[in-house]
Amino acid sequence: MPNTVTFGKYYYASLFLAIICFICAVLSLGISTHADVYIKTDIEGSGSGSSYHEGRVNEATGFRNATSSYHYEGVQTSELTSQVSEFMMAGGDGSYWNYHRTWTEKDIAGKNEMRISVGKIEGSYYGRNGMNISYNAAGDEEFVSTLRIETENATVELDVINWKTGKPATLEEIDRAGQFVIDQVVRLTSPIKEPEGWLDFCESLNRDVILSDESGIYVVPAGYTVDKNRKLVRLNSSLT
Numbered sequence: 194m195p196n197t198v199t200f201g202k203y204y205y206a207s208l209f210l211a212i213i214c215f216i217c218a219v220l221s222l223g224i225s226t227h228a229d230v231y232i233k234t235d236i237e238g239s240g241s242g243s244s245y246h247e248g249r250v251n252e253a254t255g256f257r258n259a260t261s262s263y264h265y266e267g268v269q270t271s272e273l274t275s276q277v278s279e280f281m282m283a284g285g286d287g288s289y290w291n292y293h294r295t296w297t298e299k300d301i302a303g304k305n306e307m308r309i310s311v312g313k314i315e316g317s318y319y320g321r322n323g324m325n326i327s328y329n330a331a332g333d334e335e336f337v338s339t340l341r342i343e344t345e346n347a348t349v350e351l352d353v354i355n356w357k358t359g360k361p362a363t364l365e366e367i368d369r370a371g372q373f374v375i376d377q378v379v380r381l382t383s384p385i386k387e388p389e390g391w392l393d394f395c396e397s398l399n400r401d402v403i404l405s406d407e408s409g410i411y412v413v414p415a416g417y418t419v420d421k422n423r424k425l426v427r428l429n430s431s432l433t
Contacts, residue, residue, distance in 0.1 A: 232267040241290070249298050250324040252278040256314075257290035259283060274326040280318070287315030287346065295322045302326070302336040302381035304356040305364075309340060316345030335382040342375040353379055 232246070243255040246267060254263060264279040278295050285291040291314035299306040309322055320342045327335050342349065351367040365379075 229271075230267065230269040232265065234263070234265045236263040237261070246276065246278075248276075249274050249301065249326060250276045250295070251297070252276060252295045252322075253292070254278070254280045254294070255290055255292050256282050257286065257288060259285050259291065272328060275324060277321070277323045279321040281320075282314065283317045285314040285316055285318060285347075287313050289313055291315070291318075291347075293318070293320045295324065297324065297336070299354075299356045302334045305336070305381050306352075306354045306356060307336075307338055307379060308350070308352045308354070309338075310348075310350040311342060311344065312348045312350075314344065314347040318345065318347060319343040329382070333382055336380070337383075338377070338379040340375065340377040340379075342373065345372055347371075349373060349375065351375075351377065 234244075236242075239260045241257045241259075242261070243253070244263060244265065245251075245253045246265065248267075248269060252265065259282045261280070261282040263281075264277070266275075266277040268275045276295075278293070280293045282291065289312060292310070292312040293314070294308075294310045294312075296308040296310075297306055301307065307324075311318070311320055321340070323339045325337050329335055340351075347370075349367070349369040351365065353364040353366075355362040355364055369375075
C-alpha cells in the first residue's frame with residue numbers, strides 16, 4: 194500500500210517563506226521611499242505652461258501666452274525637506290491660468306499648515322518662496338518660510354493655520370488684490386531673528402563716515418550728538 198502523503202510540513206514551510214518574502218518587500222519599499230531626492234530646474238521662454246511638485250512642501254505655477262522665467266530647487270532627506278520656487282513672468286492676461294502657489298501639508302512643526310497663493314496675474318510678476326523643514330538638537334521639527342512678491346496686478350492669499358484641535362485655527366490670514374510688494378518670514382518653533390536695527394546701522398557709521406577724513410555732511414539722528422572724538426553718543430550721556 195502506498196504511503197499517505199501529508200502536506201502539513203510543506204504548508205508551514207511555505208508560510209514561513211511567504212512571511213520572509215513579505216518582510217523583504219516591506220523593507221525594500223521603506224528603503225526606496227526614504228531615498229534622498231535632489232531636484233534643480235531652470236526654464237526660460239515664451240508661451241504657455243505649468244509646473245507641479247508634491248510632498249510635505251508643494252508648489253505649482255502656470256502661465257498662458259506670456260514670457261516667463263522659472264527656477265525650482267527641492268531637497269528631501271531623512272533630516273531635511275526644503276524647496277525654493279522662483280517664478281517671474283511678463284504679459285500675464287489676468288486669467289486664472291496665471292498663478293504661483295506654494296503650500297505645506299497639515300502636520301508641519303506640530304499640526305500647522307501654510308498656504309501662499311498668487312492668482313489671476315496680470316502684467317509683470319516676480320515671486321520667490323523658500324520653505325525648509327528641519328530638526329533641532331532636541332529632535333523637534335522646525336519650519337521656516339521666506340517670501341518675496343512683486344506684482345503689477347494679482348490676487349494674493351497668505352494663510353498660516355493650526356490644526357492641533359482638529360479644527361482650523363487661523364494664525365495669519367492676508368488677502369490682497371492689486372499692485373503690491375510683499376516680504377514675509379514665518380518660523381514655527383524657533384523665533385524670528387530680528388534684523389539689524391537702525392541705531393546699529395548708525396553705530397557702523399562711526400567707523401565709516403564720522404571717523405572719515407572725507408568732506409561732506411552727516412545728519413545726526415534725533416537725541417544724539419557727536420563728541421570731540423567724533424563718536425555718536427546720546428544727548429543724556431556725559432561727553433568726553
